[in-house]
Amino acid sequence: MSSTTRTQSRGAIVLFVAPFLVMFALFFVAPIGYAIVESLFAVKSSGLGFGPPEEVFVFFSNYVTALTSSSFLESLGRLVLFSLIEVPLMVVTAVGLALLVDSAHARFGKAFRVIAFAPYAVPGVIAAILWGFLYVPSTSPILQVLGGVGIDISPLSSDTVLFAIANIALWTFAGYNMYILLASLSSIPRELFEAAKLDGAGEWQITWQIKVPLLRPSIILVTVFTIIGTLQLFAEPLVLRPLTTAISSDFTPNLAAYNQTFAQGNPNLAAAMAVIVALIGFAFSFGFLRFVNRKENRAW
Amino acid sequence: MSTRHSILGRVAVVGVASVGLAVALAGCSTGDTGSEGPVEITFQSWVPNIDQAVDAFNESQDDIHVTLETITAGPDGGYAKMLSAVEAGNPADVAQVGYTDLPDFLVAGALEDITSYVSDSEDLFTPWQWQSGVFDGKVYAVPQASGPLVQFYRSDIFEEAGVAYPTTWDEYYEAAKAIRATGSDRYITAFAFNQAPWMVGLAQQGGAKWFDTAGDSWQVDIDGQDTLNVFAFWQKLIDEDLVKVEADFSSEWNADLQNGNIATWISGSWADAILRGTAPDTAGKWSVGAVPQWTAGENASATWGGGSASAVLKGSKHPKEAAEFALYLNSNPDSVSILTSIGAGWPAISDISEIASLQDDPTVFDFYGGQNIWEVAAASDAAVDNSWRFPPLWSTLTSSLTDNVKSAIDSGTSLTDAVAQTQSDMVDAMTQKGISVE
Known part of the structure; x- marks a missing residue:
């Protein structure tokens, strides 16, 4: 390759990559940088407060406020609890669905794929509104029928509200995750199954010994997506909040940040909260990846 | 400790000022003939159909012309818009502000003291509604409805x-x-x-x-x-x-x-x-x-939850005319009749005998x-x-x-x-x- 073509190709690379880099810098890096800067300031008034307020640099004071606020710490704890419920539930369901649809005995496989995927096309807020109707006794046909036979359930009570939200998230995303796993399943060479059958393996053995181990990278991907998704829990509790006493305005860290910005008028503290959530998401995702990718002694 | 307010503020001013200049230039072409024509003021509100009341005011006299700017409801972003326009030095003259939000506007230094223009009209209003716009003895807003x-x-x-x-x-x-x-x-x-x-x-x-x-x-x-x-x-x-x-x-x-x-x-x-x-x-x-x-x-x-008022924003070029409009809008019986009929709320004026829809409404x-x-x-x-x-x-x-x-x-x-x-x-x-x- 001559030096001119190399320069030309370098020019082409810059040309093709530039739109991405510009957008990435403008809409990803810049807002993060802005949030970090904002989190180091605070707005102060004085006296009756009637006069222009002043924005002052306060170092990590907003972080201290967030991390010493019992309600914010509770919301973090609640989020961890929610992840513990949601992540295993989601991964097991998505893998189960994918294996069922992919199995040789599956009937109506194509129709089922579409049906399972359909909820993903429903916007999260709409999904939460729909489920909100189903969770309140006076508007829910399901709860009314159950109530009629003496089973009184209130999904939005404080004992069950996390499961109620987990159910909405599961309903929305299980089909989507199933698709990721199905794509991976369909790329497994069919010869492997035939060879296994010739060696006398049954469906169960093929599933456990061939399909699941080969799905490993996709399962890890789905798990990381789900961890990140659960940490961003926002729309469902926001929509369900008016319906129940069990959801406060700082139920999750994201909701707390939203509340600080739009109700409490303290975007600086909200920025600090957002940075904390981002750091936790970073730690969880990379911690999980490190855990499953250890060189020796792999998890499975 | 350092202030960063001024730097950001200046950037915002430059940005908005250039937009404002364009608007002002556009305004010239529509027949604004300086001192001879009516004083132009803008009014920001989200009350549906309030344009009827604005039109009625414009038709009632020739000295002031009000342009209505329909914005998002205050709590949903309208207030944020007003406050940033005040900070940028280019606010609307009159704005719809809730009684519960007036103190926050004062905290932000966003309201014009209109005591000298409107205090004579205090008697027209129900006392508590009038008082909702009074702080420290100064009048900052004319009450509309509650x-x-x-x-x-x-x-x-x-x-x-x-x-x-x-x-x-x-x-x-x-x-x-x-x-x-x-x-x-x-x-x-x-x-x-x-x-x-x-x-x-x-x-x-x-x-x-x-x-x-x-x-x-x-x-x-x-x-x-x-x-x-x-x-x-x-x-x-x-x-x-x-x-x-x-x-x-x-x-x-x-x-x-x-x-x-x-x-x-x-x-x-x-x-x-x-x-x-x-x-x-x-x-x-x-x-x-x-x-x-x-x-x-x-x-x-x-x-x-209080009610809603018309406030003159800090930085208005015509606070006197703005206050005059705010007063007319919320106290003139014809104007209040329109406000009542479009569902603005219970009028702030104390004498409702001339408001037909409050006398009989089958x-x-x-x-x-x-x-x-x-x-x-x-x-x-x-x-x-x-x-x-x-x-x-x-x-x-x-x-x-x-x-x-x-x-x-x-x-x-x-x-x-x-x-x-x-x-x-x-x-x-x-x-x-x-x-x-x-």
Whole structure:
């Protein structure tokens, strides 16, 4: 390759990559940088407060406020609890669905794929509104029928509200995750199954010994997506909040940040909260990846 | 410590000023002939159809021409837009601002003192509504409309239960028991744990005065005895299963209004339209009465979340003309008639005899069995305590109160503890903002 073509190709690379880099810098890096800067300031008034307020640099004071606020710490704890419920539930369901649809005995496989995927096309807020109707006794046909036979359930009570939200998230995303796993399943060479059958393996053995181990990278991907998704829990509790006493305005860290910005008028503290959530998401995702990718002694 | 305010502010000014220049240049071409033509002012509002009132003002005289700029409702982003325009030095002249939000605008230094232009007209307005725009003796806004509290009730259900309309809260408690006995799903009302303005209104009606100023400091008295009494009363109703703990404006609550599971609703006078829209099949069964009293024979009232005013924004080039428009819009009988007919709320002026739709309104009155419900609203409006003050950080107050009440109900702790917690939350929030609290 001559030096001119190399320069030309370098020019082409810059040309093709530039739109991405510009957008990435403008809409990803810049807002993060802005949030970090904002989190180091605070707005102060004085006296009756009637006069222009002043924005002052306060170092990590907003972080201290967030991390010493019992309600914010509770919301973090609640989020961890929610992840513990949601992540295993989601991964097991998505893998189960994918294996069922992919199995040789599956009937109506194509129709089922579409049906399972359909909820993903429903916007999260709409999904939460729909489920909100189903969770309140006076508007829910399901709860009314159950109530009629003496089973009184209130999904939005404080004992069950996390499961109620987990159910909405599961309903929305299980089909989507199933698709990721199905794509991976369909790329497994069919010869492997035939060879296994010739060696006398049954469906169960093929599933456990061939399909699941080969799905490993996709399962890890789905798990990381789900961890990140659960940490961003926002729309469902926001929509369900008016319906129940069990959801406060700082139920999750994201909701707390939203509340600080739009109700409490303290975007600086909200920025600090957002940075904390981002750091936790970073730690969880990379911690999980490190855990499953250890060189020796792999998890499975 | 360093200030960064000025740098960001300057960048914003440059950006907005160039937009403003373009607008000004465009304005020139539409026949603005300097001192000879009318003074041009802009008015920002989100009240649907308020253009009718603006047009009427423009037609009424030749000296001032108002351009309406329809914006997003204040809490949904309209206020943020106004405040950033003030900071950039290019605000609208007149803006729609809620009574509860005026203090926050003052905190942001965003309001023009219009005392010298409008103070002569104080007598035209209901005292408490006028006072909502007065701070430290200076007038910052002309009141437009509000929602004085009244009680909507199903007279047929009261008849069925065999109880008279409760004029005191003691009678209300007895009525609650009687109505509860008429059906396993039926309650006298919903305890709307989600609705801070409603709870604040009940406390105000109970004689509480949460905020006041003393010199350069705020006095905060959210957990005073009057408030505790009010919340202890509702605690008793909840504990004895005499009210339904339910969010208002929820689908469940709508259903309960329609099927008569909820027999009363204490709300702002504007709630009549909501009731007619939500439960049209119950037409003719509703009536409206005054809110029950804590002391028999008294006449204490309050409002649902204050009301709405026209304020002149800091930086307006024509504060005098802006104030003149604000005054006309909200006090001229023809203008107020238009505002009332488009559903702006209960008018802020005290003499409503010239407002035709408040004298006779068959579509509304028929729903209430022919009752002139506006007489009740007028009496309620006149009885609101005019020393009540809304504080800065109103939205902090409402979210804190709602959260604390929810958590009390959820965990079975007392509502009076929730009120005490709200007091400490609010004092903390104000102090943290640098606002002085006594």
